[in-house]
Amino acid sequence: MSTREQYVAVDLLPGTLDLLILQTLLLGPCHGHAIACSIELRSEEVLRVGHGSLYPALQRLLKLKLIAAEDGISENNRKARFYRLTDKGRKTLHVETSKWHLFSKAIARILSPASPETR
Amino acid sequence: MQFWDRRRIRLEEEIQDHIERETEDNIRSGMSLVEAREAAQKKFGNTLLAVERSREIWGGLRVEYFLKDLRYALRSLRRAPGYATAVVLTLALGLGSVATILAIADSVLLRPVPLPHPRQLVMIYGKTDQAGTWEDLSYRQIETLRRDSHSFSGIAAYLTMVKAVGTPDGARVALYAAITPNFFRMLGVPAKMGRLLTSADANRPVVLVSDEFWQERLHGDPHVLGSSVQISGTPRTIVGVLPANLDLPFVRGGPFVYAPISLEAKHKDLLFSSSALALARLKPGVSPSQALAEARSLLVHDQDRNGADGQRLTIEPLTHFISGSLERPLLALLGGVGILLLIACANAANLQIARATERLAEMEVRSALGASFPRLLQQLLVESLVISMAGASVGGGVAVAATAAIRGAYAERFARFDEIGVHPAVLAALALLAVMAGLLGSLAPALRIRRTTAVVRTQRSITTRNRASGALVIFQVALTCILLVTCGLFVRTMHALEQVPVGFDPHHVTTLVLMPLDSNQPPATLRQTDTLLLARFQTLPGVEAATMQTRIPFSDYGFSLSGTTDVSGRAFEKNDVASYTVVSSSFLQASGIQLLRGRGFEAQDDGDGAIVVLVNQAFVRRFLPGRNPLGVTLRMHRDPGDKDSDLPVRGNMTVIGVVQNEIQGPLGSAFDPMVYLDDLQLPRDSSFLGLYGIASQFAIRSRLPEGVLDKEIRATLKQIAPDMAEMQLQPMEKGIAASLEERRLALRLVSGFGAMALLLAAIGIYGLLAYTVTLRRKEIGIRMALGSSRTGVARLVLKQAGRTVLWGVIPGIAGAWAAEHTVRSFLFGVQALDPLAVGSAAIMLALTAGMAAAIPAWNAARVDPMEVLRIE
Numbered sequence: 005m006s007t008r009e010q011y012v013a014v015d016l017l018p019g020t021l022d023l024l025i026l027q028t029l030l031l032g033p034c035h036g037h038a039i040a041c042s043i044e045l046r047s048e049e050v051l052r053v054g055h056g057s058l059y060p061a062l063q064r065l066l067k068l069k070l071i072a073a074e075d076g077i078s079e080n081n082r083k084a085r086f087y088r089l090t091d092k093g094r095k096t097l098h099v100e101t102s103k104w105h106l107f108s109k110a111i112a113r114i115l116s117p118a119s120p121e122t123r
Numbered sequence: 124m125q126f127w128d129r130r131r132i133r134l135e136e137e138i139q140d141h142i143e144r145e146t147e148d149n150i151r152s153g154m155s156l157v158e159a160r161e162a163a164q165k166k167f168g169n170t171l172l173a174v175e176r177s178r179e180i181w182g183g184l185r186v187e188y189f190l191k192d193l194r195y196a197l198r199s200l201r202r203a204p205g206y207a208t209a210v211v212l213t214l215a216l217g218l219g220s221v222a223t224i225l226a227i228a229d230s231v232l233l234r235p236v237p238l239p240h241p242r243q244l245v246m247i248y249g250k251t252d253q254a255g256t257w258e259d260l261s262y263r264q265i266e267t268l269r270r271d272s273h274s275f276s277g278i279a280a281y282l283t284m285v286k287a288v289g290t291p292d293g294a295r296v297a298l299y300a301a302i303t304p305n306f307f308r309m310l311g312v313p314a315k316m317g318r319l320l321t322s323a324d325a326n327r328p329v330v331l332v333s334d335e336f337w338q339e340r341l342h343g344d345p346h347v348l349g350s351s352v353q354i355s356g357t358p359r360t361i362v363g364v365l366p367a368n369l370d371l372p373f374v375r376g377g378p379f380v381y382a383p384i385s386l387e388a389k390h391k392d393l394l395f396s397s398s399a400l401a402l403a404r405l406k407p408g409v410s411p412s413q414a415l416a417e418a419r420s421l422l423v424h425d426q427d428r429n430g431a432d433g434q435r436l437t438i439e440p441l442t443h444f445i446s447g448s449l450e451r452p453l454l455a456l457l458g459g460v461g462i463l464l465l466i467a468c469a470n471a472a473n474l475q476i477a478r479a480t481e482r483l484a485e486m487e488v489r490s491a492l493g494a495s496f497p498r499l500l501q502q503l504l505v506e507s508l509v510i511s512m513a514g515a516s517v518g519g520g521v522a523v524a525a526t527a528a529i530r531g532a533y534a535e536r537f538a539r540f541d542e543i544g545v546h547p548a549v550l551a552a553l554a555l556l557a558v559m560a561g562l563l564g565s566l567a568p569a570l571r572i573r574r575t576t577a578v579v580r581t582q583r584s585i586t587t588r589n590r591a592s593g594a595l596v597i598f599q600v601a602l603t604c605i606l607l608v609t610c611g612l613f614v615r616t617m618h619a620l621e622q623v624p625v626g627f628d629p630h631h632v633t634t635l636v637l638m639p640l641d642s643n644q645p646p647a648t649l650r651q652t653d654t655l656l657l658a659r660f661q662t663l664p665g666v667e668a669a670t671m672q673t674r675i676p677f678s679d680y681g682f683s684l685s686g687t688t689d690v691s692g693r694a695f696e697k698n699d700v701a702s703y704t705v706v707s708s709s710f711l712q713a714s715g716i717q718l719l720r721g722r723g724f725e726a727q728d729d730g731d732g733a734i735v736v737l738v739n740q741a742f743v744r745r746f747l748p749g750r751n752p753l754g755v756t757l758r759m760h761r762d763p764g765d766k767d768s769d770l771p772v773r774g775n776m777t778v779i780g781v782v783q784n785e786i787q788g789p790l791g792s793a794f795d796p797m798v799y800l801d802d803l804q805l806p807r808d809s810s811f812l813g814l815y816g817i818a819s820q821f822a823i824r825s826r827l828p829e830g831v832l833d834k835e836i837r838a839t840l841k842q843i844a845p846d847m848a849e850m851q852l853q854p855m856e857k858g859i860a861a862s863l864e865e866r867r868l869a870l871r872l873v874s875g876f877g878a879m880a881l882l883l884a885a886i887g888i889y890g891l892l893a894y895t896v897t898l899r900r901k902e903i904g905i906r907m908a909l910g911s912s913r914t915g916v917a918r919l920v921l922k923q924a925g926r927t928v929l930w931g932v933i934p935g936i937a938g939a940w941a942a943e944h945t946v947r948s949f950l951f952g953v954q955a956l957d958p959l960a961v962g963s964a965a966i967m968l969a970l971t972a973g974m975a976a977a978i979p980a981w982n983a984a985r986v987d988p989m990e991v992l993r994i995e
Contacts, residue, residue, distance in 0.1 A: 036137060037144040054168020055145070059138060060176035067180060085137050 214514025217467025356641025600931025611960025628715030904991025
């Protein structure tokens with residue numbers, strides 16, 4: 005039964021995780037590890053269950069065509085898979101961010117000290 | 124598979140890369156290699172889960188799972204070949220028989236006849252009663268419709284008969300149709316060779332021949348156009364050959380010749396009375412009912428005694444007219460195979476329940492490992508669908524083979540059976556049924572698994588039962604009971620028909636039908652030949668008696684005249700119609716028909732005195748109830764305006780004797796009031812004599828073996844009547860058997876269904892009991908340990924079998940009672956709940972259940988209590 009519970013937990017996250025991924029990519033194309041680190045810097049909570057949950061989220065965003073992926077060479081000359089924001093992703097980010105601001109304010113009123121840092 | 128694998132591998136590599144990067148970071152921050160790797164892995168979490176979730180998002184997973192399930196299903200079925208074969212064959216049987224009947228119904232009833240715009244084609248006729256006999260339209264009526272009606276784009280008329288047709292090979296009997304010249308043009312049938320008829324051909328000696336005639340009689344000669352054939356002695360020129368496989372009412376494949384009739388022609392001949400079948404094409408947009416209303420209004424004032432009553436005029440689509448009589452039997456058959464399919468499905472479901480129970484442990488393990496219920500359900504469903512699709516494929520093969528066999532065997536006998544084939548629509552229906560069977564089959568085991576996997580099995584039950592399988596088997600028994608009772612009713616019908624008193628002695632009677640090759644000979648000459656032949660037949664060694672009759676029972680060529688009759692001492696009513704048959708003086712001795720009152724024909728009767736006649740019981744009951752029939756005089760009724768020549772017999776006819784009712788048509792039909800006229804007394808100018816130009820029929824009573832007698836008869840024919848074609852020479856009992864053939868076919872089909880159902884039910888009962896004994900092994904062991912005897916245990920199993928039969932038979936009988944209503948028209952002389960049919964069905968089911976229960980009961984009795992308790 006344990007897997008089923010996890011699945012539910014992951015299910016609750018996407019709104020936030022997806023949004024954070026998109027925000028990270030706003031700065032430029034990134035590979036998976038770099039995205040994870042960047043998100044971790046801003047919110048440890050989101051990736052609490054592990055960096056692993058990043059990958060299903062990336063697949064979801066790929067499927068929605070909000071991001072695109074291509075193979076490239078990373079800083080230390082290693083092959084890596086880079087993700088970048090698409091135009092559709094950029095637009096969605098705008099809409100989602102404003103929604104998120106409303107939502108996070110509501111959350112902040114209930115939970116202290118919750119301070120999801122957003123731009 | 125390839126694509127999914129590649130994508131998965133790439134993701135796994137990416138994740139691996141992620142963890143390596145994390146490890147490097149950790150090393151940089153001062154961890155040892157092992158620590159760093161552990162920390163990275165920990166931070167990442169469950170790698171496998173990440174991959175699985177990603178794949179779920181890719182979505183192709185469903186298809187992938189499906190393919191996996193498919194492979195798994197095939198593998199697990201290979202591991203259980205006995206089970207797989209049993210279910211596939213069970214379903215193939217059910218689906219195959221449904222597909223066969225569906226294919227026939229589709230080809231014969233639903234498909235339009237293969238003519239241009241077939242829905243516009245209609246038959247026009249007068250419907251006389253419920254039994255479906257019809258009146259032709261008179262030429263005048265057809266002409267009226269053709270001239271004044273606005274509903275039809277064309278009206279054609281035709282009539283069919285049998286005539287001797289001479290070709291260079293010699294004269295043989297062929298089918299003959301007289302058609303209006305526009306006939307084929309209106310239908311939209313082109314000539315295969317030469318041309319069709321035109322209106323200019325109306326009075327020309329020209330003829331069209333069917334493809335079969337051209338192939339069989341003219342050897343497919345390509346230069347046949349312009350040559351001539353002799354039709355009943357008259358030469359006619361062939362102007363065209365028609366395409367093969369024409370299928371019209373009364374015009375079905377065979378050696379046919381088509382000659383023009385003209386609606387204005389006046390036929391004096393009684394039998395070619397001026398009426399014909401009318402076939403018409405509706406104008407586009409005109410419905411049959413509109414056309415009917417118009418035609419009725421046009422004909423309502425036309426009281427043509429040769430034609431149909433305007434009030435009873437009917438217009439029926441051609442397709443329906445051709446194969447409408449097959450609709451009820453085919454629907455009844457469809458019901459039968461439907462029941463068979465349900466039984467097969469119940470069996471398949473039961474087998475699947477049993478198998479699911481065996482696999483409960485597997486399912487529990489899978490569930491514990493995280494497989495969700497929908498996932499397990501999908502697996503079951505895929506397995507079930509694989510099985511039912513396999514069943515459908517085999518069933519489809521069965522249907523294709525069966526339809527081919529039926530087409531081969533019955534193409535000649537039933538309308539449109541030559542067109543039978545398995546069309547895509549039938550295959551689609553088959554696939555749909557298979558999917559439904561698959562869904563139904565997986566439903567019960569799925570529910571069972573849901574129940575057992577949803578609750579933790581903390582307690583171990585000793586007694587396990589399965590209500591679903593029990594109910595399914597009861598359902599099977601009920602359905603089987605319906606088929607068996609129906610089958611019993613058919614058997615009883617057959618018996619009842621064979622017991623019907625035919626009114627004469629058909630044993631050792633041979634019937635002979637002859638046709639003059641040249642019907643233009645004067646009737647007197649033909650009559651003379653017949654008389655001579657009869658005299659010779661009577662003196663043949665071994666022949667007890669011989670008679671000439673215009674209508675011989677169970678002959679396809681019989682003629683009798685339906686005449687309105689005045690009976691002395693009785694006021695004439697409009698429907699006072701009797702059938703007149705001409706017989707020879709030796710009629711009573713030869714037919715073995717019983718004389719009830721008065722006397723038979725005697726030598727002194729011939730001459731110019733008053734005509735004496737015999738009548739049958741039905742005549743007395745109808746026209747002379749409570750009166751002494753002897754001495755009563757009859758007269759053919761004279762309608763105002765009738766001329767002397769319109770009456771076949773003008774004088775008085777005196778009744779001298781009453782004979783037993785003699786059956787004429789199919790067994791079980793009603794008796795017509797009959798008047799028998801002595802051939803020798805017929806006036807020389809009677810239009811009855813026209814009969815001799817058509818056919819002569821003899822009944823010869825002899826105890827000689829068939830072959831010997833046939834030889835003698837043929838030798839006599841060669842000697843005395845070389846210009847007569849032999850159309851039929853067969854023992855009368857053969858004719859009677861042939862008249863029952865359709866019913867026999869129905870009986871064979873129904874008993875086939877019954878036997879199959881019984882077999883399936885036996886398998887079902889056996890499966891249920893065997894499975895129950897397995898489930899109740901522990902219980903049985905404990906019972907035995909507590910002192911139950913082996914017979915007691917066996918009785919336990921037999922009791923369950925008995926209960927199953929009892930609970931199945933009661934609704935089964937109710938179902939059979941309902942089913943009887945749908946097949947009532949095929950039955951004769953039995954009641955819906957015939958005790959013999961119901962009783963034998965119940966006994967048969969009980970015996971079958973007993974046999975099916977024997978092995979499980981034996982197995983139960985052999986349970987070793989010590990072994991069972993040791994396992995506990």
